[in-house]
């Protein structure tokens with residue numbers, strides 16, 4: 001019997017295109033989600049986090065933003081929205097849905113969490129703060145993520161040295 005994937009990625013992205021009201025390629029749009037996914041999956045390879053939850057977090061956590069600045073309710077709205085999509089575009093169990101809900105709802109509260117899945121979601125989002133010109137603060141990252149942030153800082157510094165103006169593609 002063929003194994004059914006847990007996520008209908010095409011279907012989910014199409015649904016998000018219809019739902020997301022900000023610029024698709026803007027600060028909190030699809031390119032950010034893709035980088036959060038990439039950071040998240042990198043971290044999943046190094047710790048005990050749930051890859052499915054981390055991947056879903058990347059696509060969903062900012063999808064209910066109404067603006068790119070102060071929007072304190074966007075996490076809770078996105079967590080509620082994510083619940084309506086389970087069994088439609090993805091299939092996760094109750095425990096995974098609880099973690100996904102908590103991670104999305106609290107992702108912009110500046111907290112740390114002992115659960116590796118929830119912290120990995122938040123780490124992945126915070127590592128992409130560099131796109132806003134903000135260096136991620138190790139105080140709000142797991143030790144693993146802080147190591148990646150340090151590596152990225154060195155890569156950016158090296159690029160500056162090598163090529164003058166910063167080439168952002170592939171890093172930011």
Ligand SMILES: [Fe+2]
Pocket residue numbers: 028032036061062125
């Ligand atoms: Fe984000």
